[in-house]
Amino acid sequence: xxxxxxxxxxxxxxxLLRVEDLVVxxxxxxxxxxxxxxxxxFDVKAGETLGLVGESGCGKTTTGKAILQLLPVTSxxxxxxxxxxxxxxxxxxxxxxxxxxxxxxxxxxxLNPRRTIGDIVAEPLQVWGPHSEVEQVRMVDxxxxxxGIDPVQARGRRPHEFSGGQCQRISIARSLxxxxxxxxxxxxxxxxxxxxxxxxxxxxxxxxxxxNLTLVFIAHDLAVIKNVSDRVAVMYxxxxxxxAGADDLYDHPAHPYTGVLLNANPEPxxxxxxxxxxxxxxxxxxxxxxxxxxxxxxxxPNAAEKCAxxxxxxxxxxxxxxxxxxxxxx
Amino acid sequence: MPAxxxxxxxxxxxxxxxxxxxxxxxxxxxxxxxxxxxxxxxRGVSLTLDRGRTLGIVGESGSGKTxxxxxxxxxxxGGNVSTSGNVEFEGRDLLDLPLKAMKNLWGTELAMVxxxxxxxxxxxxxxxxxxxxxxxxxxxxxxGEARQTAIDLLREVRIPDAEARLRAFPHELSGGMRQxxxxxxxxxxxxxxxxxxxxxxxxxxxxxxxxxxxxxxxxxxxxxxxxxxxxxxxxxxxxxxxxxxxxxxxVVEQAPxxxxxxxxxHPYSEALLRSIPRIGQRSHTRLSAITGRPPDPIDIPPGCxxxxxxxxxxxxxxxxxxxxxxxxxxxxxASHLAACWYPVGTDAGRDAFARNLADRLPQTVVVAEGxxxxxxxxxxxAAEATAANGSSxxxxx
Numbered sequence: 001x002x003x004x005x006x007x008x009x010x011x012x013x014x015x016l017l018r019v020e021d022l023v024v025x026x027x028x029x030x031x032x033x034x035x036x037x038x039x040x041x042f043d044v045k046a047g048e049t050l051g052l053v054g055e056s057g058c059g060k061t062t063t064g065k066a067i068l069q070l071l072p073v074t075s076x077x078x079x080x081x082x083x084x085x086x087x088x089x090x091x092x093x094x095x096x097x098x099x100x101x102x103x104x105x106x107x108x109x110x111l112n113p114r115r116t117i118g119d120i121v122a123e124p125l126q127v128w129g130p131h132s133e134v135e136q137v138r139m140v141d142x143x144x145x146x147x148g149i150d151p152v153q154a155r156g157r158r159p160h161e162f163s164g165g166q167c168q169r170i171s172i173a174r175s176l177x178x179x180x181x182x183x184x185x186x187x188x189x190x191x192x193x194x195x196x197x198x199x200x201x202x203x204x205x206x207x208x209x210x211x212n213l214t215l216v217f218i219a220h221d222l223a224v225i226k227n228v229s230d231r232v233a234v235m236y237x238x239x240x241x242x243x244a245g246a247d248d249l250y251d252h253p254a255h256p257y258t259g260v261l262l263n264a265n266p267e268p269x270x271x272x273x274x275x276x277x278x279x280x281x282x283x284x285x286x287x288x289x290x291x292x293x294x295x296x297x298x299x300x301p302n303a304a305e306k307c308a309x310x311x312x313x314x315x316x317x318x319x320x321x322x323x324x325x326x327x328x329x330x
Numbered sequence: 331m332p333a334x335x336x337x338x339x340x341x342x343x344x345x346x347x348x349x350x351x352x353x354x355x356x357x358x359x360x361x362x363x364x365x366x367x368x369x370x371x372x373r374g375v376s377l378t379l380d381r382g383r384t385l386g387i388v389g390e391s392g393s394g395k396t397x398x399x400x401x402x403x404x405x406x407x408g409g410n411v412s413t414s415g416n417v418e419f420e421g422r423d424l425l426d427l428p429l430k431a432m433k434n435l436w437g438t439e440l441a442m443v444x445x446x447x448x449x450x451x452x453x454x455x456x457x458x459x460x461x462x463x464x465x466x467x468x469x470x471x472x473x474g475e476a477r478q479t480a481i482d483l484l485r486e487v488r489i490p491d492a493e494a495r496l497r498a499f500p501h502e503l504s505g506g507m508r509q510x511x512x513x514x515x516x517x518x519x520x521x522x523x524x525x526x527x528x529x530x531x532x533x534x535x536x537x538x539x540x541x542x543x544x545x546x547x548x549x550x551x552x553x554x555x556x557x558x559x560x561x562x563x564x565x566x567x568x569x570x571x572x573x574x575x576x577x578x579x580x581v582v583e584q585a586p587x588x589x590x591x592x593x594x595x596h597p598y599s600e601a602l603l604r605s606i607p608r609i610g611q612r613s614h615t616r617l618s619a620i621t622g623r624p625p626d627p628i629d630i631p632p633g634c635x636x637x638x639x640x641x642x643x644x645x646x647x648x649x650x651x652x653x654x655x656x657x658x659x660x661x662x663x664a665s666h667l668a669a670c671w672y673p674v675g676t677d678a679g680r681d682a683f684a685r686n687l688a689d690r691l692p693q694t695v696v697v698a699e700g701x702x703x704x705x706x707x708x709x710x711x712a713a714e715a716t717a718a719n720g721s722s723x724x725x726x727x
Contacts, residue, residue, distance in 0.1 A: 055534040163623050193390040194561055195639075198605035198619035205614070220535065227607035227615060246613035264539035265609055266564030270588040274568050276547045283504055 004039045005314030008243040008322035012079070015043040016214050017067070017182055022076035024062050028288055035287045036062045038238040039076070041314075044182070044231075049208065049215040051229030051246065053222060053261070057284055059238040060218045064184045067216065068100050069093055080182065098128050101175035105187035107167035111159040117144070117170055118155035124178045143173040146210070147203060165196035169203065176211060184216045189224060201228060222265045226250050231320075234258050237295040238287055240314065244321040254323040254330035256300050294326065302327045350421060351378040352555050353402070353523060358415035360394075360401045367628040371397040373579035374415075376654075381522065382553040386566030386587060388602075389576035392624050395559045398576070399525045403440050404432050420522070437468050441516035443545075445528040447508035451500040457511055458496030461518065468519045483514040487544055506537035510544065517548055523555045530565065542569060563603055567591055572665075575599045578625050578635035581654055585666040595657045595668035595675060598636045601697070621693045634670070641694040642672045642682040 004021070012018055024037040037059040044050045052060045065071045067078050069085055078085045080099065088096060104110040111120055118140060125136045141151035147169040159167055168188060175183060185204065189197040201224065208215060217228050225232055225246075232249045234241040234257060242255040253259045284299075285291055291298050297307040304327065312324045323330070360372040372394045379385050389395040400406045401413050404424060417424040419440065424432065444450040452460060461483060462476035471479060477496070484492035487510040500508055509529060516524055526545055530538035546569055549556045558570055566573050566587060573590045575583040575598065583596035594600040604618040622639040625631055631638055637647040654669040657676070672682040686694035 055536060165623060193392075193624065194563075194602060195390055195605055195620040196623060198607070198617035199621075201607065202617055202619050205616070221607075222535070223607040223609050226609060226613050227611065227617065229613055250609055260536060262609065264536040266535075266538070266542075266562060266567070267609060268563040268567045268591065268603060268606060270567045270591045272568055274543075274546070276543045276550070283506070 004041070004239070004311065005324060006041045007314045007316055009041055009043050010045070014045060016046040016048075016081055017216075018043040018077075018079045019063075019067065020077050020079070022063065022066055022078065023074040024059070024066050024071065025074045032288050035238050035290055037066065038290070040235070040238070040240045042233050042240065042243065044214055044216060046181070046214050047208075047212060048230045049217055049228055051225035051232040052216060052218045052235060053220065053225045053232060054235035055220060055261075055284060057237070057287065058235040059287075060220075060235050061186055063235070064102065064186050064216060064218050067182075067184060068097065068102055070102075095128075098124075098178045099181045100184070101178070101180040101182075102184040102186060103168070103171045103175050103188050106191050107164050107171050107188075108159060110171055111167055111174075113159050116156050116158055117149075117162075118151075120159075120170065121174045121177055124174065128178055139177060140173075143177045144170075146176075146207065147173045148199075149173065163196075164192050165199060168192060168200055172200075172203070172207065176207065176213075179211070180213070182214045182216065184218070186218045187220070188217075190219065190221065197224070204228065222250075222261055234261070237284060237290055239295050240324060241296065242321075242323045242325075243314070244318075244323075248318070248321055252318070252321070252330055254317050254321065254328040255296075255325050256302050256327075256329055257296050259329055260299070294324075302329070352381045352383075352420060353377075353379040354416070354418040355402060356416040356418070358398065358401055358413070358417065360397050360406060360411065360413045363410040363412070364628075369627045370630065371579055371627060372401060373630075375576075375579075375581055377574060377581070377584070379523070379555050379557065381555055383572070384549060384556045384558060384570040386570035386573040387557060387559045387576060388561065388563055388566055388573060390561055390602075390624055392578075392627060393576040394579040394627075395561075395576050396527055399442070399527050399557060399559050403436070403442060403525060404429075405442070437464060437516075437521065438519040439521055440523050440525070441519070441521035442525040442527060443509070443512050443516050443529045445531050447505055447512050447532070448500065450512055451508060453500055455499075456496065457498050457500065457503070461496070461511070461515055464515055465518050479518065480514075483518055484511075486517075486548075487511075487514045489514075504537075505533050506541060509533060509537075509541050513541070513544060513548070517552070520552065521554065523557070524549070525557045525559065527559045528561070529558075531561070538565075563591075563606065575602070578630050579627065580635065580669065581667075582636065582670070583668045584654070585668075589666055593666070593675060595666065595673040596636075596670050597640045597642045597672075597674055597679075600674045601639075601641070604697075618697050621696055639693055641686060641691070641697040642670075642674070642679055643686065643691070643693075644672060644682050646671050 020041045021039050022037055023039050026034040026036060028034045052063060054060050066073050073086050085093065085096060121140045121143060122136050125139060129136055144151040144154060149166060149169050189200050192200060207213060219225050229246040232246050233243045234255060236257050241257045253262055292308055293310055294307040294312050297303040306326050312326045314322050314324045317323050317328050317330050355375060355377045358372055358375045362369040362371060375398055387395045402417050413425060458480055461480040465471050465476045465479045480496060481492050484495055489495055489507060489510050530541050533541060542565065558566060560566060570587050573585065573587045574581050577598050583599045594603060601620045605620050607617060620639055625635055633649050634647045634652050637643045652669045652671045654667045656664045657666055657668045657673050672679045683694060687698050
């Protein structure tokens with residue numbers, strides 16, 4: 001996979017967020033380096049939902065946190081509406097974060113268990129919001145109402161009195177109370193019960209429309225990603241494989257890795273064909289020592305010599321459909 | 331398995347089979363006594379499983395599926411647990427067996443693969459010893475024989491470079507590899523029945539696919555019975571002969587898997603299948619979410635436990651718990667059971683839905699507005715009654 005390249009980027013003036021050549025590396029024992037994210041570029045238009053999908057360890061969460069500057073970015077730029085966030089001072093970045101919010105995978109541990117729901121949702125307002133307490137309470141109530149929590153009942157209670165789904169609603173309320181422009185959702189439904197997942201996905205869809213939000217939605221579940229996204233980017237081992245419109249990507253996967261993922265997805269359909277023999281124990285290589293050339297080549301059914309020697313660049317294979325592969329399956 | 335299942339509907343665990351079944355569970359109840367009250371995790375579950383068959387148990391967290399599996403294996407140990415009912419395995423009553431006799435069955439007759447492969451392996455013992463220890467104590471093999479068995483097992487679960495892996499510690503292996511080791515350990519003494527409790531929930535989708543294939547292959551080659559516990563309907567589809575859907579500690583629907591997916595009769599099963607996003611749908615398809623949330627296991631509502639969330643709910647559902655009875659007018663025949671007063675796809679169900687829609691019951695309106703199923707279910711009642719059994723209700727999903 002993956003490769004680098006920016007063929008899939010749109011004009012800067014069209015987009016709200018533009019990430020270019022993002023590299024995030026961590027030191028590892030023995031003076032080694034973990035290549036978590038290795039030069040990825042993508043952009044998100046205002047009002048669009050970008051789905052980031054990939055297996056664990058592919059760098060999707062790191063990418064989400066890097067957008068918010070929650071971890072040190074090794075190189076590259078994250079431009080939100082003309083401002084490069086990587087160049088901002090700590091103080092200016094604090095200000096800028098009001099435009100960028102994140103919701104996390106585990107809704108219960110992302111809320112402080114000792115504080116009341118009212119305080120939790122009001123905290124962003126106490127830092128950046130209106131000074132009037134009456135106004136703050138009004139905004140908190142309005143936000144709780146919008147996410148489907150009864151403010152009168154909930155305000156004085158603490159997170160343990162709520163279920164996972166309700167806690168996720170509260171996290172969403174907290175993240176939206178300052179009116180951010182970009183919301184990064186990191187696996188927001190994977191810790192929830194099946195019957196509650198759909199409620200949260202529908203809620204995010206509604207809020208996106210009501211509050212004019214732009215979303216970066218990170219998940220490993222292909223069906224969830226398809227449901228919420230306008231555009232999908234498939235990640236593998238710190239690189240992007242394929243970027244396309246959601247329906248187009250699933251109908252016509254061009255990267256072999258996208259095909260592998262789609263093939264492995266368990267469809268609730270008893271007639272879906274099953275091949276019990278397809279069971280090679282394939283492992284994702286270590287991000288400390290990633291393969292040369294295309295990073296997916298060690299697992300790729302179509303790998304050839306060229307894939308080891310040369311890194312594929314992102315190129316167009318259709319209308320708004322981009323792939324980083326020497327031998328796309330399209 | 332799926333093909334076999336399709337050609338012989340009705341030979342599932344529910345049907346009366348020749349000879350005694352491998353496993354017969356009768357009215358099993360398991361409760362945990364906690365300071366807040368009695369958590370009734372399993373509330374009267376009955377099932378039978380024949381040799382070499384696979385059964386899927388599907389439910390959300392808290393539905394009692396894991397506790398059920400553990401109760402059958404008598405793994406719920408502690409002073410605050412009470413279990414009642416009957417569990418008959420190869421003619422023996424497991425609940426009456428002394429713990430020592432039970433221990434002899436673990437591994438050799440009944441084995442389990444757990445959800446988290448990290449915590450089910452000992453982190454400070456090399457993989458080889460964890461495999462051979464088990465083979466030696468249960469089969470009385472010598473050190474050399476055990477080692478050879480361990481290598482064979484690792485090859486069988488397709489772990490590359492098996493001999494070298496015997497020296498590895500669990501943390502040196504990936505999640506998928508660890509789960510392969512757990513499966514190898516579970517298979518080592520050739521159990522007659524394997525429980526796989528959410529064996530792939532902690533794994534990536536590609537690894538999940540491999541592990542499920544591995545389990546399926548081993549089950550087929552060894553003619554072993556398997557109970558696959560999962561929250562994911564996609565995991566049981568096509569991989570089990572029969573499926574049980576659990577809700578609030580009870581079986582709400584039970585059928586040959588193919589029948590279950592095509593002719594869901596219980597509103598919960600139907601709602602669960604509808605609420606899952608599917609790859610086959612276009613993006614931004616509005617999901618028909620189930621309103622509310624699963625009941626508190628300490629305070630389960632009277633009547634049908636699903637009644638506060640059910641789009642078909644009627645007064646009777648709030649008062650009397652529905653029995654699990656055959657709804658076999660379709661392909662499932664007598665082996666298709668559901669616990670519902672107003673089953674999906676029947677006239678009673680359609681009428682109940684139409685009544686609720688007319689009364690603007692919130693959960694019914696949500697379902698009606700979310701899907702094409704609305705028009706057919708709401709408008710028609712009588713017109714579709716004849717055609718309905720075969721296809722209509724399952725088709726909208």
